[in-house]
Amino acid sequence: MLTIGIASGDAASSAQIVAALEQTGVVKSIKEWAIPGARIPDTADALPDVVLLDLGRDAESFFAFGAQVRRIRPATRLIAVSAVSPPTHQLLLEAMRGGVQDFLPKPIGMTVLREMLSRLTEESGAEGRTSLDKLIVVMGSKGGVGATTVAVNLGVQLSVFARKRAVLLDFARPLGNVHLLLDLRPQFGVRDAVDNLERLDGHFFAGLLTPHTTKLQVLAGATQPEEWQTIAVPPLERVVNVAQNSFDTVLLDMGAQFGTDWASILKTARMILIVAEANVPSLWTLQRRLVALTGLGVEPERVRIVLNRWHKGEEDVLKGIQKDINRPVFACIPNDFRKASASTNLGTPLLENAQNNGLSLRYRQIAAQIAGIDPGPAAKKGVLGGLFSFPSKR
Template sequence: MKIILISDITKSSEDKAEIQSVFSGLDQVIELDRTAQGLRVDRVDIASVDLIIVNASKLVPEDLRTIASLTSSPPWPAIIYISETSTNDELLALMRAGVNDVINLPLNPAELKQAVDRIRFKHGASRPKTEGQVLAFLSSKGGAGATFLSSNIGYILATEYNQRVLLIDLHMQGGDAAFYLTNNTSSSSVAELAKHSDLDQMMLLTGSIEIEPNYFLLQAPDSPEKSAGLQASHIDNLIAIALKEFDFVIIDSPHILDGITIKALDRATTIFVITQPIMTYLRAVTNVLHLFNRLDYEPNKVRVVLNRMDEVGVLSIAKVEDSIQKKISTTIPNDFKNGVESVNLGLPITKIAFKSPISDALRAIAADITGRQTQAQVKTSWIKTLLGK
């Protein structure tokens, strides 16, 4: 559901967090503060809102007029009013104005959740749709290849698996995922879009670059100052909206972690940590894995991808696994010529070298993610079986 939470300015962040705890991961939640002019519901597109929660210290008479105007003609959003214990007259006035539920303070989160779930049921949202997957790609150390891999896997999922894919470049400085796929640019960036209080799926599509009919890219800001004011909650809301539109949301994450990046990683179904068979990279990936352990990420949520693996290299897979104390999920061969040509041309590698070793390795990752193979892969597997290879 799309939920608007309007709080008195006296409410603490802890009070708001307690209310936020009852929402579903698929809910789109926009937080607003009460102004001197009242609830100011004109700040949002009410027609697209399912639920308004007013987080007040006590009943404000002006709110009754605002609520009554909202509920005077259908369709109107459901309304929950949170305030101190009200008199019977106040409760009756709220109900006559059109409030669905009144929750008394001190807040009981279980009581609020029941009220929200009742409204969710009425909106036909008691059984949320199957949620898409969030795939995060993170270099253990700068230059490991996370942007190249994330952008190309997104392309394969969209073009060979017919999945709707959004790639989000979460680098607030120097993000260059667009250069791996297209010469086109957008007037909007992830930072600018995420800060919109009325962000919706249409705005998200309009602000993204269309790489293919099923593949969209939300580019990084072209200057650091455009990310000023961006908060972790903004990114969380953006991902929640994207999941309503896309089968896969791919996060190209910076290797230096902050609150915004960690919020995106919290959302991820799978985190691919990209490293190389070089000791400086392996030391870095060990630090990343220790951090993820402190964040209580499940071990099967994190996969280590060994990029640019060369058969003549000094470090074998066994030595790498022994060094980082974790199994390698996938290896990407060091096909330098095709890899560099792909980057220099700004084209997906499957466009310039469809059968390159890198392309095959990326398809194997896509097959694992989706749980199925493309028709081309099935045909190749059948031929190998027929030839006894």
């Protein structure tokens, strides 16, 4: 991941570049300098891998700024961002003299920007993406199996128990109902994020979120069924990248939908949790989904199966399922219609008294496993008897 600086004389233009950079998902940090008058740090350590010179009318002062940066940190790459495309002969000459290695035409195209950044990442020897470990996609093997319940309760446990800064993106179709399960009244949602891509940086994104009392943040989903007709997947990937810049964990409820256009998001996810139930229609779709995910290029070890509404004493069924799908089941969540439905209808996540509530405890165990932390004594009790055992009190 690269560190980047932007030298600009125009705050609005600089903000647009920040947004575009954050949406690529390959930038570690961004620093902005206002030209003229910006002070350059005098140690190489404080200077970024790449400096974008957002050329204003007086291009010379930008080249002078760039040259000064390169004197302190010769390894820094200078890129000129220019509305004059292709650059005039005179501009090219001045840029070359100032040590500029490349030109980026304005307005900045995402494909060109991504290509340039991946080339620069390779050249600079910086590590590739590290945001890979932040995105957790939750999908249902089919509709109604509990994907949203899992996403919401995991999000809450990651936030409260694992103390992670967590955000839940509600990308379920046709409607998003995460806010209902958390009793939230969102003002903004996914529609606003994709409609404002040109200024969607971490700051703008934060303004679109609705916080829950547990500190879990929610980007609300679609509230009108026809909204998805005009939302393509590539802009969603940019939203996911911005979210990954600002949070420790990004949960994504994608419902039961599936399509090849989701490949790039799915391939970058640290984990894909497929929620299924132990019945024939759900397992039939699960098997097909697993094959399809592999077909999209998703590494099988990133895919985890969560069996929801599991009944105690069905261990033989579990063994059969694992044999059929030829992989282990990651977690089983007990069937508890009363608690699950009360929680859904009241908009209160399953948080209370984990010791006495098999569902809360299970979600806490999964959150601990995902976060790589100790699940605590009560949760350990359940784990000791095996991943699929149930707490004695329910």
